[in-house]
Amino acid sequence: MTGQVSTSCESGAGGWSKPRRAALTGRGAVAAATGLATLALSGCITVKAPDKPIVIELNVNIRQEVIYRLAKDAGNTVEQNKDIF
Amino acid sequence: MIKDKVIDMIRTSKPLLAGIAMAIGVAGLAAPAMAQRDPAYAKARSSGEVGEKMDGYLGVVGSSTPALTAIVNDINIKRRALYTQKAQAANATIEEYAFAAGCQAILATSPGEKYQAPDGSWKTRTSAAPERDPRCPA
Secondary structure (H helix, E strand, O other), rough: OHHHHHHHHOOOHHHHHHHHHHHHOOOOOOHHHHHHHOOOOOOEEEEEOOOOOOOOOOHHHHHHHHHHHHHHHHHHHHHHOOOOO | HHHHHHHHHHOOOOOHHHHHHHHHHHHHHHHHOOOOOOOHHHHHHOOOEEEEEEOOOOOOOOOOOHHHHHHHHHHHHHHHHHHHHHHHHOOOOOOOOOHHHHHHHHHOOOOOOEEEEEOOOOOOOOOOOOOOOOOOOO
């Protein structure tokens, strides 16, 4: 999956032609066009969504905390059940 | 109370009877903690045919045989039953408790035994500390 590109540039800025072309051929073409028509800002803002989905790994932090809490109990379990450990 | 009875027996009854009573008492107390590994399991462990996985369960190292699979399954069923019980008491999930036990079980391996490193590969335990998941407590 490719990231969605949305670019807004000042119309007179020749140096910014490359990103604008990328925007107009991409899925963000409508957004870019709207930006050009309504904004008269000097500069260029490019927003690009990442190619991979954003994953917040809460799981790792929660588990580390839980495992820390369980460490002593689990250690005793291993120690007291030598037949299966 | 039992202790009093044993002491009473030592004092009053014949020494042989007291000896038997004490032997039973000691055996009864020591049995759960002193249970030993099944010889087949002990052999598979020391020879590196089975190893401790990160998830708290036993795994077959290398090529599997029906005998090894049987040993591993037997141990893992017992471990899971124990984890289930302990996890409930500790207000944790079975997976969390098993993982915590795995950290300890890997730490408790003897040199020559196999354990699973964080990258998933099997390592042979040396006298040095084992390579463990960063989530394992020191």
